[in-house]
Amino acid sequence: MISLWMEQVSHYPVRPSLQHDLDVDVVIIGAGFTGLWTAYYLNQAQPELSIAILEAKQVGYGASGRNGGWLMGEIAGADDLLRPLAKEDRLASHHLIHDIPDEVARVCAHENIQCDLRKGGVLYCASRYPEQVENIHKQLAQHKQDDYSDDDFRWLNETQLQQQLKMDKAKGALYSPHVATIQPAKLAKGLAQVLEQKGVQIFENTPVKTWQSGQVTTAEHSVNAQWVVPAVEAYGSLLKPMDKYQLAVHSMIIATEPLSEEMWQSIGLDKGQAFSESSRLVSYGQRSADNRLVFGARGGYNFGGRLRPDVTLTEKEMAVRLYLMQECFPQLKDVKITHAWGGNLALPRRFHPHMLCDRKNRIALSGGYVGEGVGATNLAGRTLADLILNKDTLHTRQPWVLNNKPLSALRQWEPEPLRWITYKATNLMLIYEDKVLADLSSPKWKRKLVSKLCDILEGFLS
Template sequence: MSPPSSNSLWMEQLQHIAPAPPLAGDTAADVVIVGAGFTGLWTAYYLKQRAPQLDIVVLEAHSAGHGASGRNGGWVIGELAGEERLLAGLAPAARDASLALLRDIPAEVGRVLAKEGLDCDFRHGGVLYCAARYPEQAGWLRQQLAHWHAHGHGEQDFAWLEPAALQQQLRLAQPYGAVFSPHVATIQPARLVRALARRVQELGVRLYEHSAVRAIRRHEAETAHGRVRANWVLPALEAYSAGVAGVRGQQIAVQSMLIATEPLPQQLWDQIGLAHGQAFSEWSRLVSYGQRTRDNRLVFGARGGYRFRGRLRTPFVLTAAEIAMRRQLMLELFPMLAPARITHAWGGNLGVARGFAPQIVVDAANGVICAGGYGGEGVGASNLAARCMAALICGSSDDVLQIPWLTTPAQLRQWEPEPLRWLGYNAILRSFDWEDRVLRNAHSPGWQRRLAQQLARRMAGLMQ
């Protein structure tokens, strides 16, 4: 049996697209955006909706979607990583308004897709957060549900499903219950990012591919073959900011890793479920998640990794052990997939900011606005960040600006120096792995199960 392809399934499914030309020589614009992923392209789109006369340049090191935007799990989530900490200081009315903006992200994406006629397999089917491998997960989920309900969310946002109700949507080997939320959609992300690239070009945006930016300065982005002067420079690089002078250090790179099965026959899907575009996640610190694709594959991801000094992982080829770990998790949930072939195994680099919440960094004196640090939830968060940056550039007092994620370079929290980051990450990871090994073993004694959970909770607290 041939090994899985290391290409992103999403990118491999695209037809060949002729690349846009590289930047050749110096030019000027009103806005230059660095990075043709979701953040950059959504920002170009919303700027053109607000101010069609703006001259906008987008510079991309490879091709549109080459980075995290073409390599993720395909979830459009109506929330932000760390949103409770972000919104904690708001008055109740402002908090409710902010939550409404966040919950509306999948619907907003759907509205744009319908308006512009963009096809990316969009399905607004919600998400199932499942307790599915050991009984403690049901208790964790119920505690989380009570927390959500105590902080402004209703049953219409998060609702408990008993095992029988869960099995009507998703049939797991050991169902202990689930929480359903309607605020998630699934997409084929590479189709969306390439469709956005085409649409903004039709709107007059100048896209230059294979034009890696090596430095960002006051009102300027520099490549090896030319510079762009602009009133505003928007680095939209996430993890890839590590290699660009002027924004290096605002985020660190971590990795996500996924596998995909071959197309599965309908009889298997009748056993699994997911008939209405639902995403699913198994509620553990292994952070496993998945969706059913248009061509009836199961795409399944689980916790990624971190490299010393936050180095990017490229080329991204999963090891046999990394593939086996994700396949084993998948089979614990869906043992009927044991005969299914894994055809693709790939990963992507994404950005995390200190504080583990996304941010928009505004350096008005130098004309630079940078968004990112989405912590793995950037498919949806990038849309809202783009609307915020478009409003800032156009001088609007739009409601989208009420999300309190704007900051300045002077206010940024700095990451601890190495080797503390690497040691801390691995210590946290080991505690999570031990907790999972103990809890998945039905014969572990009660004292050990309690100790493993207590240690993992304390270690998780370091990620604040």
């Protein structure tokens, strides 16, 4: 099983693979959100362009069909990049990012794509221990320093939170309206259908073997193009030299059986809200359109950044997610888990996305979304389209854009075994921190010490 989402769209027909050599204006490697959105905005700007997408498996097979269904008006690491800018420029960038869910909604309405999109915002909850309240208030203070308003982020007290979400032990939440929930595989499949109707060619079961300036090759055929767009995210680990710059890590998610309306009244989430419990184990969830609770938590890493093709959760991986879900919602203790899956996503060394255009070699690429790619890919598609068409726009002037730069402008990851050792040490420390903080009898000195050590580890990684 790929995921709950992909199971629900399994009735879509399989497209043929590439059967002949091809000459096009733009060839895109990968039919996930980055590739699909790039093709969409290129076609919108210049419908006469010939565009081909080569997909190794099927549309949405990678992270685009395996995520938690959060369509975020946020970009990982954006605040650090925007902080040095003038206030006027920073606010313009804030608006650009926050508008992502609305832009996707506009496209879906215009193109009649049904993907269960509901913009109910997100609740970053302070729940299992008091440090979560402190951390959220620190985040809120930083947001105010970065010129966000109460319309962007605001504190909800316990009573206000209960009106939206009844998470056990929750003391409040940081609320932002700039997040929607979706069925991501429906968005990917719907977008692909729209592209084909507009003349974009999509070839499934067509893995790319090599790529270079002006040409992409498969096992039997080649595609010559004016522009090459590798849109492969974590699967860049299979395409040299991209394996040096994007590290494959794994998300892990479970979904319950459809819950009764009585059960949902005990939980909330009646307006399409996303939610997260604010520990470093990064738990997150949403209520699906068919009334399941979809719940994920911090993922994993294989030595050497090896991919997990179809992720079957181990007993231990299942147990962690069940524990966190039932800590948040004890009433789900006896509920059946019908789906469990994982996906590969890309972690860049600078821990923020990159949108790069090598004009000399006519290569454009984007990736490194750090698990927030459902929304970020839409912005990436608009940005890559503008870069390819040599437009000077607000999209192309953002600090995460590397215009007229080679692939080597990205920072490389350290070699193994350093990555593996660091990951294992960090993961063990974060699990230990959560155990200490969740035990309210832990002494104050111990709580402070373990949190400080985790701060140091996270700082070392960045």
